[in-house]
Amino acid sequence: MTTLRLGTRRSKLAMTQSGHVADALRARGHDVDVVEIVTEGDTSRASLASMGGHGVFASALREALLSGEIDIAVHSLKDLPTTPEPGLVVAAIPARVDPRDALCARDGLTLGELGEGAVVGTGSPRRRAQLACLGLGLEFRDIRGNLGTRLDLVGPGEGQLDAIVLAHAGLTRSGLQERVTEVLEPIQMLSAPGQGALGVECREGDEQVLAALRPIDDADTRAAVTAERGVLAELGAGCAAPVGALAEVVDDLDGPILSLRAVVAATDGSGELRRSITGPLGEAEDLGRRLARTLIADGAPALADLSATHPTTASEHAQ
Structure with a gap:
């Protein structure tokens, strides 16, 4: 077939994933040609939720697909809206990297060692x-930027952070595993839906491209x-809703099944609701x-604003 034009955001992590x-x-x-696409999420310094959430990263790639500029687009699946885009299909989801979150702290500290009043950076x-909700007395600061920019905020000195929390998959794919001081287990923190997975999208009905992508799909x-x-x-969760979910394929007596856990948590730490199936x-x-x-049914809407699309300010979520 002719050369596949693969569209990707131009950030280092996106380029690595697309690679x-x-x-x-x-x-x-x-044959594959990589085409860099600039998105609003890459150029704006505004908070992610204020720009419309993770979908801001997907929109420019999808426009390039629909216009015929590219043949396939590679997304971080957690950035892809759950509503399908007319005319497009997620044709392949390759095997996932570790979906857990990771702590990157000063002095090699773990979460339990940070201490009351420690400042943790996260835009999530x-x-x-x-x-x-862990009740550790932590304080929080909103941060944005690429992996390097955020990691540079960790360390001693005025204005610096005691720790940040990032996706373990992104750190692994970027070769930054040595910055991880603790991988957070699901009992502490459930990851974002789709975290650690990539979605490869193409035009619906493009049979040549669909045939090329099927072999890299992981069931x-x-x-x-x-x-x-x-x-x-x-x-109906908005981009700022405090919702986590993690599904795993596990062995049962009759063969493999899905084990799914989800959480809705109050942003002030007053409580969380965890359920599984x-x-x-x-x-x-x-x-x-x-x-x-x-x-x-068990009270999630009373615990958190599930339609939230704008995060609270740093002063509002200091704990």
């Missing part, structure tokens, strides 16, 4: 809320993230939606 997809396609005999209401990863995103979709891989989206309905 993995390009290499997988080249290993299967395809989900992370902030779950950390606040277990697709089932897991479909369940997680089903939780978000059923909750298991079921067949083929019912992934339904499992996610069923779990979301359980969360709603």
Whole structure:
């Protein structure tokens, strides 16, 4: 077939992620040209939620796909809105990298060693809320920027942070594992739906491209993230809603099943609601939606603003 034009954001992490997809396609005999697409999320210093949430990263790539400028777009799946884009399809979800969150702290400290009053940087209401619910007396500061910029904020000195929390997958893909001082287990913090996974999107009905992408789709990863995103979709969660979800494929007596956990947490740390469900891989989206309905029935809307699209200010979420 002709050369595949692969669109990607121009950030270092996005380029690294897209490089993995390009290499997988080249290993299967395809020629791939990487096309850098500039998004508003890459150029603006405004908070992510104030620009419209994670979808701001996807919109420019999707426009390039629909206009025929590129043939495929690589997204961080957690940045991709749950509502399908007319004319496009997520044709491949490659095998996922570790979906957990990671602490990067000064002096090699773990979360439990930070101490009351320690300042933790994060732009994620989900992370902030779950950390606040641990009751460790932490304070929080909103941060944005690429991985290097955020990591540079950690250290001694005025205006610096005691720690930041980032996706372990992004640090791993960027070769920055040595900055991790603790990987946070799901019992402490459930990750964002789709975290650690990539979504490869193309035009619906483009059979040549669809055929090229099918071999790099991982069925277990697709089932897991479909369940997680089903939780978000059923909750109608906005980009600043403090919601986490993680699905894993586990062995049962009759074969592999999905185990799905989700959390809704209060941003002031006053409480959190955790629920779980298991079921067949083929019912992934339904499992996610069923779990979301359980969360709603058990009081999630009273605990947090599920439609939130703008984060609170730093002073409002200091704990």
